[in-house]
Amino acid sequence: MTRIYAFANQKGGVGKTTSVVNVGAALAEAGQRVLLVDIDPQSNATTSLGIDPRRISRSIYEVLVTQRPPAEVQLPTKWPRLSLLPSVAALAGATVELNRLPDPHERARRLQRGLSALTEYDYILIDAPPSLGILTVNALTAAQGVIVPVQCEYLALEGLSQLTHTISLVQRGLNPGLSVRGVVLTMFDARTILARQVVEEVRRHFPKRTFRTLIPRSVRLSEAPSFGEPGIFYAPHSRGAKAYRALAQELLQGDQP
Amino acid sequence: MTRIYAFANQKGGVGKTTSVVNVGAALAEAGQRVLLVDIDPQSNATTSLGIDPRRISRSIYEVLVTQRPPAEVQLPTKWPRLSLLPSVAALAGATVELNRLPDPHERARRLQRGLSALTEYDYILIDAPPSLGILTVNALTAAQGVIVPVQCEYLALEGLSQLTHTISLVQRGLNPGLSVRGVVLTMFDARTILARQVVEEVRRHFPKRTFRTLIPRSVRLSEAPSFGEPGIFYAPHSRGAKAYRALAQELLQGDQP
Numbered sequence: 314m315t316r317i318y319a320f321a322n323q324k325g326g327v328g329k330t331t332s333v334v335n336v337g338a339a340l341a342e343a344g345q346r347v348l349l350v351d352i353d354p355q356s357n358a359t360t361s362l363g364i365d366p367r368r369i370s371r372s373i374y375e376v377l378v379t380q381r382p383p384a385e386v387q388l389p390t391k392w393p394r395l396s397l398l399p400s401v402a403a404l405a406g407a408t409v410e411l412n413r414l415p416d417p418h419e420r421a422r423r424l425q426r427g428l429s430a431l432t433e434y435d436y437i438l439i440d441a442p443p444s445l446g447i448l449t450v451n452a453l454t455a456a457q458g459v460i461v462p463v464q465c466e467y468l469a470l471e472g473l474s475q476l477t478h479t480i481s482l483v484q485r486g487l488n489p490g491l492s493v494r495g496v497v498l499t500m501f502d503a504r505t506i507l508a509r510q511v512v513e514e515v516r517r518h519f520p521k522r523t524f525r526t527l528i529p530r531s532v533r534l535s536e537a538p539s540f541g542e543p544g545i546f547y548a549p550h551s552r553g554a555k556a557y558r559a560l561a562q563e564l565l566q567g568d569q570p
Numbered sequence: 571m572t573r574i575y576a577f578a579n580q581k582g583g584v585g586k587t588t589s590v591v592n593v594g595a596a597l598a599e600a601g602q603r604v605l606l607v608d609i610d611p612q613s614n615a616t617t618s619l620g621i622d623p624r625r626i627s628r629s630i631y632e633v634l635v636t637q638r639p640p641a642e643v644q645l646p647t648k649w650p651r652l653s654l655l656p657s658v659a660a661l662a663g664a665t666v667e668l669n670r671l672p673d674p675h676e677r678a679r680r681l682q683r684g685l686s687a688l689t690e691y692d693y694i695l696i697d698a699p700p701s702l703g704i705l706t707v708n709a710l711t712a713a714q715g716v717i718v719p720v721q722c723e724y725l726a727l728e729g730l731s732q733l734t735h736t737i738s739l740v741q742r743g744l745n746p747g748l749s750v751r752g753v754v755l756t757m758f759d760a761r762t763i764l765a766r767q768v769v770e771e772v773r774r775h776f777p778k779r780t781f782r783t784l785i786p787r788s789v790r791l792s793e794a795p796s797f798g799e800p801g802i803f804y805a806p807h808s809r810g811a812k813a814y815r816a817l818a819q820e821l822l823q824g825d826q827p
């Protein structure tokens with residue numbers, strides 16, 4: 314049974330890409346077969362795995378717009394059991410193409426239909442862009458659960474109600490089985506009162522659904538993309554790497570039947 | 571002559587809102603009459619000025635969709651010479667409404683047309699969302715110049731070529747007078763090599779157009795929105811506040827005829 318999770322939050326810069334890349338890498342390291350899906354035109358997840366979007370001939374764009382099978386688009390990475398459906402800048406145009414489709418359900422189901430054909434993965438993790446547009450709706454429709462990275466900052470709290478509103482719209486229409494798999498607190502800096510206040514606030518709003526693991530602010534994690542590697546491989550003994558491994562374990566344990 | 575600048579960058583969390591709010595506040599403090607325009611459905615600029623988006627009956631939504639005059643929507647703030655065109659969550663729906671308009675030029679010109687009726691301001695600063703969709707295109711069409719906040723992180727560099735591509739599309743079609751007014755480096759942490767590398771890289775790409783003032787990472791700036799105040803008023807002697815005042819001065823000097 315493949316588990317499909319979308320990492321979504323319309324607030325920008327909260328650690329969606331960093332979480333998809335490092336949780337995915339940690340799950341692969343732990344023996345799971347993992348596919349990362351980059352559905353953000355910024356292609357940050359693609360770059361973070363050492364792949365140059367400008368050199369890619371087939372991408373998630375074809376899966377969404379011309380319904381090419383993902384098996385023809387997926388790429389291996391340098392690391393065993395870790396594959397990628399890459400993104401390109403042209404994906405920004407897919408929004409216009411998809412919005413032209415007459416049937417709103419058809420627009421939102423393209424990713425779901427593509428991924429349903431893949432059976433060889435244990436985990437599929439989707440990196441969504443910082444918006445609640447058609448690309449994020451595709452991610453929420455294809456997923457069984459949403460993992461919400463929340464930066465330990467005040468402005469990141471503000472957007473949570475808009476996100477839960479969008480999730481319930483998708484649950485009511487396109488994907489009744491969608492649930493919030495968990496909220497991940499990122500860039501936690503124990504020295505600031507604000508960070509601790511945000512953690513308390515989020516745990517109060519999502520009592521049973523906040524991951525215990527806190528991801529600390531760690532410069533190694535932000536350096537890793539410039540080397541085209543996940544942080545857990547670039548700096549395996551850093552605090553950030555340890556935290557993402559712990560988060561992957563927490564996810565695995567919670568997913569045990 | 572009113573100067574209109576859009577703060578835009580599709581990369582999320584790079585300091586667009588923090589820059590609009592603090593540069594705007596510093597210009598108002600220096601005697602300029604300033605209007606901040608929040609065109610992001612997240613309404614972070616609105617909240618950062620102590621205004622609750624849920625209590626607003628008229629917003630930028632009406633300016634864009636029903637073409638209500640901005641003079642009927644603008645709000646005063648607690649600080650003299652600093653006014654706001656507020657945003658609300660419903661603005662996310664404006665994207666769908668605008669994209670339904672048959673004429674693509676009409677879609678992109680709504681904000682420009684609204685702002686052209688306002689003559690009492692020295693500066694109008696527009697806070698754009700983290701995307702290159704119709705709301706950001708409206709901001710780029712209404713503006714004379716773009717100010718690009720860039721976080722001193724590797725992933726923030728990646729998106730610059732997509733942004734300059736979008737700017738040149740707007741220059742060719744909708745707004746030939748648009749220029750890049752400057753790049754602002756934000757969340758600079760002098761202790762990390764990565765931050766210094768990003769500064770060098772950006773200065774090389776935009777030699778004459780990178781503001782000299784670097785905005786340091788400063789927790790006071792990220793606390794300020796939870797008190798509904800710009801950082802420069804919440805913690806006037808902090809490093810962040812001093813840097814934004816210096817940036818506002820640099821902008822003023824460069825704008826002198």
Ligand SMILES: Nc1ncnc2c1ncn2[C@@H]1O[C@H](COP(=O)(O)OP(=O)(O)OP(=O)(O)O)[C@@H](O)[C@H]1O
Pocket residue numbers: 324325326327328329330331332353357441442443499500501528529530531532534535536538553580581582583700723724725726
């Ligand atoms: N725990 C961390 N410690 C330090 N830096 C981090 C951490 N997590 C992410 N970063 C850095 O913060 C920035 C934002 O993170 P990231 O790009 O993953 O967020 P995002 O939510 O995917 O952004 P976007 O909204 O643009 O897609 C990046 O430069 C990243 O390298």
Ligand SMILES: Nc1ncnc2c1ncn2[C@@H]1O[C@H](COP(=O)(O)OP(=O)(O)OP(=O)(O)O)[C@@H](O)[C@H]1O
Pocket residue numbers: 323324325326443466467468469581582583584585586587588589610614698699700756757758785786787788789791792793795810
């Ligand atoms: N110089 C700074 N030092 C410390 N924190 C900062 C600084 N500038 C911004 N922040 C914080 O970083 C986060 C991102 O900043 P901000 O929300 O202004 O970025 P943005 O580009 O407007 O994000 P979005 O893409 O979601 O619109 C916020 O929590 C903000 O308070």
Ligand SMILES: [Mg+2]
Pocket residue numbers: 329330331353357440441442
């Ligand atoms: Mg991202």
Ligand SMILES: [Mg+2]
Pocket residue numbers: 586587588610614697698699
């Ligand atoms: Mg913002």
